[in-house]
Amino acid sequence: MVRRRPARLCAPLLKRVWLxxxxxxPTGHPFDLLWLGPGFxxxxxxxxxxxVGENGVGKSTLVEAIAALAGFGPGGGSQAHRGxxxxxxxxxxxxxxxxxxxxxxxxGWFFRAETFHxxxxxxxxxxxxxxxxxxxxxxxxxADRMAGGGLFVIDEPxxxxxxxxxxxxxxxxxxxxxxxxxxxxxxxxxxxxxxVPGARLWRITHRGMSPTDLRxxxxxxxxxxxxxxxxxxxxxxxxxxxxxxx
Numbered sequence: 001m002v003r004r005r006p007a008r009l010c011a012p013l014l015k016r017v018w019l020x021x022x023x024x025x026p027t028g029h030p031f032d033l034l035w036l037g038p039g040f041x042x043x044x045x046x047x048x049x050x051x052v053g054e055n056g057v058g059k060s061t062l063v064e065a066i067a068a069l070a071g072f073g074p075g076g077g078s079q080a081h082r083g084x085x086x087x088x089x090x091x092x093x094x095x096x097x098x099x100x101x102x103x104x105x106x107x108g109w110f111f112r113a114e115t116f117h118x119x120x121x122x123x124x125x126x127x128x129x130x131x132x133x134x135x136x137x138x139x140x141x142x143a144d145r146m147a148g149g150g151l152f153v154i155d156e157p158x159x160x161x162x163x164x165x166x167x168x169x170x171x172x173x174x175x176x177x178x179x180x181x182x183x184x185x186x187x188x189x190x191x192x193x194x195x196v197p198g199a200r201l202w203r204i205t206h207r208g209m210s211p212t213d214l215r216x217x218x219x220x221x222x223x224x225x226x227x228x229x230x231x232x233x234x235x236x237x238x239x240x241x242x243x244x245x246x
Contacts, residue, residue: 053204068094076112107150
């Protein structure tokens with residue numbers, strides 16, 4: 001994928017997000033997460049920010065709320081293209097998130113693998129994606145939309161991509177990090193995508209958020225244990241000893 005590089009302000013363009021301090025926050029998910037309280041604030045200091053963690057810790061909810069803050073289609077898309085409705089928890093959180101921009105951008109896209117085909121069907125250039133596999137079309141949309149700069153929010157793209165296609169996306173994200181001509185906020189379980197050189201990697205748990213690095217993630221450790229000894233890995237998992245692999 002070859003990217004055009006127009007002259008633009010350097011990313012990150014979205015500098016910080018926080019919860020409205022004057023809002024009466026609802027009860028229940030996602031506000032029952034310990035890291036998502038009245039004092040929540042998150043700073044973006046690199047063009048590419050990667051969020052990792054187990055299912056249920058709020059990664060997708062947070063990126064969906066950021067997409068709503070940017071004015072993108074809540075179920076995937078841009079300000080001009082709207083996908084399906086988001087999860088209720090993300091919609092509620094999005095009502096209370098505020099952001100600091102330099103400058104406020106209108107260009108960008110919210111990528112969701114599960115709504116991709118429904119969304120591409122209504123695009124003006126929909127014919128360009130027909131005949132492509134899911135992964136090929138997803139990568140082509142990345143290249144087409146992200147070449148122009150802006151803010152791009154991506155939720156678990158690996159569900160649509162083979163390992164080879166994940167590696168291709170890694171290269172594309174590495175170019176964005178190096179050129180700082182766009183901003184990407186990515187939630188993923190893929191160790192391949194976590195490996196973007198220079199990107200800021202954050203680990204989210206039910207209790208909090210903390211900076212981390214690739215080799216410290218459970219995702220990388222489990223994958224390393226499997227590739228080092230597939231038979232031993234399977235034996236440990238089947239014996240209920242998965243924690244010994246971390």
